[in-house]
Amino acid sequence: MSTVRHLVKDINSIRDQLKQDNLSYYDDVIVHVRDARIRRESGEELLLEMGQHLLEAQQRGKTARQLFGKESDIYADQLIENLPEARQLSKPMYYLMIVWVALTWVFLLQALMGFFKINISGSGVVGEISLSTLILVAAGAVVLVELVRRVAEQPAEKSELDRPRMQINGRSVVSYLVIMIAIIVVGTYLRNVMPVLVISPWVSLILCIIGILGQKFIFMRR
Numbered sequence: 128m129s130t131v132r133h134l135v136k137d138i139n140s141i142r143d144q145l146k147q148d149n150l151s152y153y154d155d156v157i158v159h160v161r162d163a164r165i166r167r168e169s170g171e172e173l174l175l176e177m178g179q180h181l182l183e184a185q186q187r188g189k190t191a192r193q194l195f196g197k198e199s200d201i202y203a204d205q206l207i208e209n210l211p212e213a214r215q216l217s218k219p220m221y222y223l224m225i226v227w228v229a230l231t232w233v234f235l236l237q238a239l240m241g242f243f244k245i246n247i248s249g250s251g252v253v254g255e256i257s258l259s260t261l262i263l264v265a266a267g268a269v270v271l272v273e274l275v276r277r278v279a280e281q282p283a284e285k286s287e288l289d290r291p292r293m294q295i296n297g298r299s300v301v302s303y304l305v306i307m308i309a310i311i312v313v314g315t316y317l318r319n320v321m322p323v324l325v326i327s328p329w330v331s332l333i334l335c336i337i338g339i340l341g342q343k344f345i346f347m348r349r
Contacts, residue, residue, distance in 0.1 A: 134171035141178035149181055152191035152199050159203035165210040173206050222269055224346045229268035230261060231338025234331045241328025254328055259321040263314030270307050 138157070142150060156177065160170045177195075184194045195202040233256075241254040326334075 131168050131171055134168070134175050138171065138175050138178055141175070141182050144182055144185075145178075146185060149185055149191045152195070153178060153181060155199035156195075156203045156206070159200055160207055163203075163207045163210075165207055169210050170207065173210070177206065220346070224342070225269050225272050226265040227338060227341060227346070229264050231335055231342065233261065233264050234326075234334040234338060237326060238328045238331035238335055241331060245328065254326050254331060255323050256326060257318050257321060257323050259314050259317035262317065262321075263310060266310045266314075267307060270310065274304075274307075 142153065145153060157174055160174055161167075163170065181191055181194060184191075191199075237254045237256060244254075
């Protein structure tokens with residue numbers, strides 16, 4: 128279990144022991160801290176420390192407002208004021224990461240299929256992949272991720288049964304689907320005019336490993 132998951136588990140254990148007023152105050156701070164652009168682990172450590180102090184104070188008959196102040200958002204701002212910010216990717220790097228990850232998976236599949244063919248046929252069969260396929264995968268991955276992200280970020284509204292219901296922007300969904308279809312059409316055309324690359328399974332595997340290492344050391348650096 129990761130450190131963050133351990134911290135969250137301990138925080139939830141404290142929440143279960145708090146009285147309603149203290150729990151409401153604590154939850155407000157939790158939401159505020161987790162929405163901030165800070166390193167997740169640092170934020171959870173602070174929340175756990177706060178929860179422990181609050182639980183001790185509750186046992187002595189004190190409330191969260193008496194201990195931390197009347198306004199939970201002001202206290203939350205004070206908590207995160209000196210915490211290190213989470214590393215944010217620039218827009219170009221964000222899209223490059225999507226393409227990088229997508230192509231890494233492509234080369235992994237190319238390697239697996241190549242080794243499978245060699246195992247079946249007993250010969251050193253090399254893999255072939257069209258340059259247009261790589262372009263299609265790269266562009267399609269960006270559009271698909273953006274579509275999923277836009278849908279996921281839509282605010283939830285209350286239904287008549289007072290349950291959250293996702294609002295989906297139909298125009299945005301249709302726009303991305305049209306773009307996706309256009310990419311497929313263009314990719315189909317390019318397949319007839321662009322060269323086919325001959326890549327051995329071992330080379331595909333090496334490219335996949337480079338892709339995985341690149342994800343860790345280029346895009347996930349803190």
